[in-house]
């Protein structure tokens with residue numbers, strides 16, 4: 744099965760691969776630079792969800808694939824602080840797009856205040872860790888969970904939620 748993933752980010756590509764392998768879905772995965780058509784730093788559940796759906800549906804229109812994943816990170820304000828949030832969408836020809844959320848953690852105030860001032864998390868994390876490309880590696884979630892859950896594992900979980908729901912709806 745030809746499947747697209749709407750990103751060239753290694754953490755996202757690896758996540759889709761791992762989830763498809765664990766579901767024993769034989770596939771060729773095509774990474775596509777799909778626009779999220781939302782802001783660089785989505786600031787609500789709704790905007791982050793829209794980013795995930797837009798990426799997945801863009802891939803279906805642009806590439807000769809049967810289905811496509813869109814994965815999107817963002818943040819949202821809560822009464823308990825600014826939370827890192829993540830969503831994934833699975834679009835398939837002739838079917839309703841499936842959308843699921845993943846793990847969420849509170850960001851430290853030193854990070855949150857920079858985001859409220861308009862910086863994007865990718866840059867803030869590079870500055871904070873004094874290392875490049877955190878977002879393609881362990882991600883903010885990996886840093887702040889001491890490496891126990893990295894960005895790939897977090898997005899793998901979301902991709903499994905999507906594939907599992909697709910299988911359920913096929914069988915029922």
Ligand SMILES: O=P(O)(O)OP(=O)(O)OP(=O)(O)OC[C@H]1O[C@@H](n2cnc3c(O)ncnc32)[C@H](O)[C@@H]1O
Nearest residue numbers: 750752783784815816863864865868878882883884
């Ligand atoms: O190439 P793409 O697919 O766009 O991957 P990305 O790393 O930019 O990821 P998103 O666009 O989904 O994330 C939206 C913003 O949040 C940042 N971000 C989200 N999760 C992050 C994480 O775990 N670590 C570092 N930055 C993160 C990211 O840099 C963007 O500015």
Ligand SMILES: [Mg+2]
Nearest residue numbers: 779783784865
């Ligand atoms: Mg991005």
